[in-house]
Amino acid sequence: MLSDANTAVTVDNVSKSYRLRAGRGQELKSTLLSLPAAIFRRKPPATKDFWALRDIAFTLRRGECLGITGPNGSGKSTLLRVIAGITLPTSGRIVANGRVSALLELGAGFHPQMSGRENALLNAVLLGLSLDEAREALPSIFKFAELGDFIEQPMRTYSSGMLVRLGFAVAVHVQPEILLVDEVLAVGDAEFQSKCFNHIRGLREDGVTIIMASHDLPSIQKYTDRAMLLEHGRIVLEGKPVQVLHEYLTRVFGKEEAAEVTQ
Numbered sequence: 461m462l463s464d465a466n467t468a469v470t471v472d473n474v475s476k477s478y479r480l481r482a483g484r485g486q487e488l489k490s491t492l493l494s495l496p497a498a499i500f501r502r503k504p505p506a507t508k509d510f511w512a513l514r515d516i517a518f519t520l521r522r523g524e525c526l527g528i529t530g531p532n533g534s535g536k537s538t539l540l541r542v543i544a545g546i547t548l549p550t551s552g553r554i555v556a557n558g559r560v561s562a563l564l565e566l567g568a569g570f571h572p573q574m575s576g577r578e579n580a581l582l583n584a585v586l587l588g589l590s591l592d593e594a595r596e597a598l599p600s601i602f603k604f605a606e607l608g609d610f611i612e613q614p615m616r617t618y619s620s621g622m623l624v625r626l627g628f629a630v631a632v633h634v635q636p637e638i639l640l641v642d643e644v645l646a647v648g649d650a651e652f653q654s655k656c657f658n659h660i661r662g663l664r665e666d667g668v669t670i671i672m673a674s675h676d677l678p679s680i681q682k683y684t685d686r687a688m689l690l691e692h693g694r695i696v697l698e699g700k701p702v703q704v705l706h707e708y709l710t711r712v713f714g715k716e717e718a719a720e721v722t723q
Contacts, residue, residue, distance in 0.1 A: 467557060468638055468669035469520040469543060474552035476513040476538055476693075481506065512538040513693045516552070522637075525660075525670040527680035527701060529708055530690035536673040539690070540564055540640045543671065558637025558669070559588050563627055565642070570623065572616035576607055579615055580630050587634040597633050604659070605629040625652060632659055638669045643676075657683060677705050 513535045520526055528536050541547045543554055544562040569586065570579045580601050584594035602611055605625040610618065618626075632639065641660075660683060664670060674680055680687055680701055687704035689696040697707050 466522050467519050467555075468522045468524070469557070469671070470553075470555040471516055471518050471539075471543065472553045472555070474513055474516045474539075474542060474549045474554060475511060476535075476542060476547070477509045477511045477550045479507050480510045481508075511693050513542070513549070516693075516695060518688070518695070518698060520669055520671070522558075522669055523664065523667040524686065525664055525672065525684045527684035527687040527704075528671065528673040528690060529675065529677065529680055529687065529705070530696075531712075533692075534690040535693040536690055537564065537642055538693075540642055540671065540673055544640055556638055559635065560638045560640065561587050561631045561634050561636030562640040563631040563642065564640060570615045570627070573614050575614055576605075576611040576618070576626055577602075580611075580626060583627075583630045584634050587630070587636075589634050594634075601626075601629045601633045604633065604655075621649065621652070628656055632663065636663070636668055639663060639671070641670065641672045641674075643674055677708070681705055 516535075516539060518526075528539065530536055538547070540562065541564060542549050543556065544560055544564065545554070545556075546562070546564070569583050571582075574582070577598070580598060581591075581594050584597055584601070585591060589597065605611070605622075605628075607622060607625060610622060611626075615623070631641075639660075657679065660670060660672075664683075670684075672680065672684060684701050686698065687701040688698045689704050689708050691711075697704050
């Protein structure tokens with residue numbers, strides 16, 4: 461798959477498999493019934509491969525916003541984790557041209573005993589800022605998160621909404637060139653969600669490339685340039701958001717209901 465200077469992300473025939481234990485319940489029952497023999501003749505547990513992603517391929521231009529949707533277990537989060545470099549693909553390759561900032565798991569990377577201030581500084585550095593740049597960004601991060609005096613409190617005292625406020629604030633204030641956003645925005649209240657999407661709109665205008673995985677179909681239709689439907693780890697359809705969402709809803713509810721929602 462070819463790329464050029466205007467290509468932000470290249471996903472080249474990426475597949476990801478996980479090794480799972482097969483028939484664990486039956487294995488446990490058999491072990492209990494033959495415990496004495498099992499102690500002396502242990503066999504490795506039977507395993508099988510689960511393919512979370514199969515042959516995923518696409519390119520994303522600089523400044524584009526891609527929406528990824530699909531049923532639970534379709535591979536959306538796995539794909540973002542592979543693009544972010546959190547997990548390695550089993551086969552294929554990922555090329556990300558630019559600083560990647562990822563907001564994938566609520567509170568991921570935050571230490572519960574450290575304060576919000578300390579966590580924000582540490583995560584900004586881990587996302588690629590120098591220590592001086594991270595310190596300079598802190599006032600903007602705190603202003604966006606709107607946590608008040610809680611910013612000095614340990615993270616273990618934070619609610620889920622407070623966690624996502626700080627996590628999102630850090631992710632979008634580290635000068636990202638590629639921003640990966642999973643379903644976490646659904647946790648915030650309506651006012652904060654509106655604030656986040658307004659900020660995402662501003663990042664798009666500044667040329668930031670965005671990949672958004674979500675079940676919030678109206679947001680995908682409103683904020684993305686292209687959309688992708690995943691099922692069982694494969695791309696079912698890629699194209700204009702309204703076309704992709706219509707296909708998804710058709711598969712779930714039927715043609716008439718899908719037409720009413722996407723018209």
